Amino acid sequence: MDYPEPIAKLIDSYTKLPGIGSKTATRLAFYTLGMDEKDVLDFSKSLVSAKKDLTFCSVCGNITENSINPCVICRDVTRDQDTVFVVENSRDVMAMENTRDYHGLYHVLNGVISPSAGTGPEDINLPSLIRRLSEHQEIDEVIVGTNVTAEGEATAMYLARLLKPAGIKVTRLAHGLAVGSDIDYADQLTLIKAVQGRTEL
Amino acid sequence: MDYPEPIAKLIDSYTKLPGIGSKTATRLAFYTLGMDEKDVLDFSKSLVSAKKDLTFCSVCGNITENSINPCVICRDVTRDQDTVFVVENSRDVMAMENTRDYHGLYHVLNGVISPSAGTGPEDINLPSLIRRLSEHQEIDEVIVGTNVTAEGEATAMYLARLLKPAGIKVTRLAHGLAVGSDIDYADQLTLIKAVQGRTEL
Numbered sequence: 001m002d003y004p005e006p007i008a009k010l011i012d013s014y015t016k017l018p019g020i021g022s023k024t025a026t027r028l029a030f031y032t033l034g035m036d037e038k039d040v041l042d043f044s045k046s047l048v049s050a051k052k053d054l055t056f057c058s059v060c061g062n063i064t065e066n067s068i069n070p071c072v073i074c075r076d077v078t079r080d081q082d083t084v085f086v087v088e089n090s091r092d093v094m095a096m097e098n099t100r101d102y103h104g105l106y107h108v109l110n111g112v113i114s115p116s117a118g119t120g121p122e123d124i125n126l127p128s129l130i131r132r133l134s135e136h137q138e139i140d141e142v143i144v145g146t147n148v149t150a151e152g153e154a155t156a157m158y159l160a161r162l163l164k165p166a167g168i169k170v171t172r173l174a175h176g177l178a179v180g181s182d183i184d185y186a187d188q189l190t191l192i193k194a195v196q197g198r199t200e201l
Numbered sequence: 202m203d204y205p206e207p208i209a210k211l212i213d214s215y216t217k218l219p220g221i222g223s224k225t226a227t228r229l230a231f232y233t234l235g236m237d238e239k240d241v242l243d244f245s246k247s248l249v250s251a252k253k254d255l256t257f258c259s260v261c262g263n264i265t266e267n268s269i270n271p272c273v274i275c276r277d278v279t280r281d282q283d284t285v286f287v288v289e290n291s292r293d294v295m296a297m298e299n300t301r302d303y304h305g306l307y308h309v310l311n312g313v314i315s316p317s318a319g320t321g322p323e324d325i326n327l328p329s330l331i332r333r334l335s336e337h338q339e340i341d342e343v344i345v346g347t348n349v350t351a352e353g354e355a356t357a358m359y360l361a362r363l364l365k366p367a368g369i370k371v372t373r374l375a376h377g378l379a380v381g382s383d384i385d386y387a388d389q390l391t392l393i394k395a396v397q398g399r400t401e402l
Contacts, residue, residue, distance in 0.1 A: 001298035004266045010251040013244035018232050026292060029251065031219050033264070037252055043214035044248040050211040050233055051241045063234070065205045090204075091227060097202035
């Protein structure tokens with residue numbers, strides 16, 4: 001026996017989301033039936049709107065509304081125009097912006113170089129970074145803020161080798177212990193990096 | 202800084218689902234942006250359709266399409282009309298139907314009696330069960346298939362006390378070890394129930 005078609009289709013849609021199997025999808029679908037009609041309609045509309053009204057900034061690759069391109073950060077002339085912070089995705093931009101500590105520009109790769117997944121430099125938003133750097137000679141530092149994973153490190157290395165000969169300072173975010181963390185809970189690689197990057201008091 | 206409005210709204214909608222916090226909602230929202238447009242439109246439509254095209258069966262309370270009421274099971278005259286299987290929700294009906302071992306009718310409570318949550322017998326689909334039993338004298342057994350939780354057991358007890366005096370046989374699903382399970386992994390209450398309900402070989 002199958003569920004009535006409307007709910008079977010909804011279960012099917014939920015299953016397409018990452019990390020959601022058929023059991024969870026069924027639970028979510030039945031939960032949806034019990035939600036306020038307004039919330040369900042809002043959900044339905046926001047799905048279409050997010051897909052149709054958003055695009056990637058033509059300058060930095062960050063997510064932005066179709067009507068605001070280049071994005072608000074690229075348009076903001078009060079920001080430091082000489083530093084570009086390279087990140088993997090728009091969520092990283094948000095995390096950094098929420099610290100209110102960085103006032104330069106961004107470049108969102110929307111991916112990382114990953115030979116195992118067949119993703120090369122041309123497959124991510126990297127050629128546009130090279131173009132941007134050659135068109136804007138005022139940019140003198142590129143901060144590489146890719147994740148501390150094999151792919152993130154490989155991408156950082158690639159950028160350093162590519163940009164250093166052009167006289168651009170390429171820096172990498174510091175590796176070490178998280179603030180508030182216990183040394184005995186830190187993993188070995190983080191500890192090793194923390195020792196290597198120790199600073200004088 | 203906030204995300205562009207279309208994605209902020211979508212994150213907000215995902216957050217309204219059970220078990221999904223803001224981090225997961227953000228991940229799902231960004232995943233949605235990368236999905237096929239067709240899949241997103243299907244998802245959007247299925248949300249509205251599940252909410253608008255489904256209702257509860259006027260006889261048993263199971264979920265059914267607006268155009269098929271009473272539901273397919275209640276309409277099926279080849280099913281045993283003398284047994285009613287009482288369950289908490291439509292997912293339980295599906296689980297039982299998939300065994301292809303039960304051929305009677307169902308009654309879906311869409312809830313359980315829970316004094317701690319303030320849910321009494323009148324707040325779930327129970328009055329309609331009483332009405333159904335009085336109108337259909339051919340029903341001579343009620344199988345109580347509520348979950349093996351405090352609320353499920355309380356609901357089973359309530360039904361037994363209410364229906365037995367009316368001469369209706371009230372049975373409860375057997376408690377015991379799951380097929381294929383290890384005794385040493387079973388919890389104590391299950392083991393105790395398995396001993397109490399032991400059968401002669």
